[in-house]
Amino acid sequence: MNVLIIGQGIAGSCLAWELKRRGTDFTITDRPIAETASRVAAGLVNPLTGRAFRPGWRQEECLSAAADFYPETERELGGSWWQKTPIFRELETEDQLEIWQERQMAPESSAYAGPLFPWPERWGGQGKAAYTRGSAVLHVEGMVNAMRQFFTEQGRFMEADVSPADIQPDEDGLFHWNGRVFSHVVWCTGWEAGCHPDMAPLKGRPSKGTILDLDLKELDWHAGILHFGRWLVYNGSFWRFGATYAWAWEAPGIPEAPAVQELMLDLVRRYSGEMNVLRARAAVRPIIRRSQPVAGPIPGLNGQFVFSGLGSKGVTTSPWSAAQLAEHLVHSAELPPDLLPAALWK
Incomplete structure (x- = not known):
């Protein structure tokens, strides 16, 4: 073979x-x-995931496989790209709080739906930050x-x-x-x-996504991933912020000005500290x-x-x-x- x-x-x-x-x-x-x-x-x-905060497709099998696979690649290749870290998800409405409370009790989701916390300082948020267990980030x-x-x-x-x-x-x-x-x-x-x-x-229905790599000089908070429609994740030396969804595009790997502007508007609504945009990046997701x-x-x-x-x-x-x-x-x-x-x- x-x-x-x-x-x-x-x-x-x-x-x-x-x-x-x-x-x-x-x-x-x-x-x-x-x-x-x-x-x-x-x-x-x-x-x-999603508005109903439901477990994903074949979740137990996939999470178990990922938790074994990525650390193995780190050990064999001598790298560092897998980090288990919580997600703090913004819950703005009473309906969202009620759904989260249901997920805290349901057998298929209780292991993941954790307690509620306030939002971190220096980052604008509304409502509560729902702590999600079992989450991670792979660089x-x-x-x-x-x-x-x-x-x-x-x-x-x-x-x-x-x-x-x-x-x-x-x-x-x-x-x-x-x-x-x-x-x-x-x-x-x-x-x-x-x-x-x-x-x-x-x-399928491929979607182009744009992200920003940021230096947020006054955001001294690395306790996890923020999820509020967008996501904000620390990448070791800078922050990554995104992403947009575009169902029509021109050049797949080139950030388009409207998408970058959309992200910048959301960013300044949330963060008032000193910032530096290191670069914008874009690519197309294969969604089927x-x-x-x-x-x-x-x-x-x-x-x-x-x-x-x-x-x-x-x-x-x-x-x-x-x-x-x-x-x-x-x-x-x-x-x-x-x-x-x-x-x-x-």
């Missing part, structure tokens, strides 16, 4: 790591480093950069812009690319998977069926697979989903039905 993984964002990186764990031969390819969803993402793990860009270097040193990474026309199948069901032969091809190309001529059902991942064989393309659709929850769902796909590729294990892309072709 020899697997060609196309795309080295969080999906491709997690899958490559899982194949490495299983001693499987693979090559992972990606374009030169650019602004992508994995590099721009906040990297939040939030166990209670995704640090991890994928370290993996790129690691796999390059192993001779398993190649910088290349691979298109569908570059993959040549033969009569034996093998695939030829760049003078090499592969048994399987896995497309981990994010929102662009839906641009593949044979993967149009994966187009409510940000649930898609991992499995592509209908009509024998031997070719897709791993995409992670949306805004990819840090949580990617390790578990990658492990399922790796088990299928290596040991022919049956994939969970809710991961399969085939349903999108119906």
Whole structure:
């Protein structure tokens, strides 16, 4: 077996790591480093999402897998990018407080819905700050950069812009690319998977997000992540603030002025201290069926697979989903039905 993984964002990186764990031969390819969803993402793990503060898709399995996976990559690669930290979520209305109190009592959410606190000084907030347990932040860009270097040193990474026309199948069901032969091809190309001529059902509803990297000189508070429609997270030496959602855009990796202005208006409403905008960043999220991942064989393309659709929850769902796909590729294990892309072709 020899697997060609196309795309080295969080999906491709997690899958490559899982194949490495299983001693499987693979090559992972990606374009030169650019602004992508994995590099721009906040990297939040939030166990209670949406207006109803409900647990996410396959949450217990995914949280457990993430809690094992990311520290393992830190140990083996000698890095630091995984931090367990609470989320303080703004509850402005009586309805929100009532829902949170219900989540504190419900068996599926009581482990995550914690007590209420006041907002931190120097940061404008209304109502209460609901303490969310089980949350974390992954500095995704640090991890994928370290993996790129690691796999390059192993001779398993190649910088290349691979298109569908570059993959040549033969009569034996093998695939030829760049003078090499592969048994399987896995497309981990994010929102662009839906641009593949044979993967149009994966187009979904991708959304462009813009964030700001900030120096907030008078905000001396690093107790957790603030969530108030936007999020504010400390990144070790600066703050990250975002994100916007745009359903139409021009250049995927270039911040657009209206999005930056939108964030700046929200920022000055909340923070009156001295600030410095270090940079604005933007990328497109691959959103398919409510940000649930898609991992499995592509209908009509024998031997070719897709791993995409992670949306805004990819840090949580990617390790578990990658492990399922790796088990299928290596040991022919049956994939969970809710991961399969085939349903999108119906």
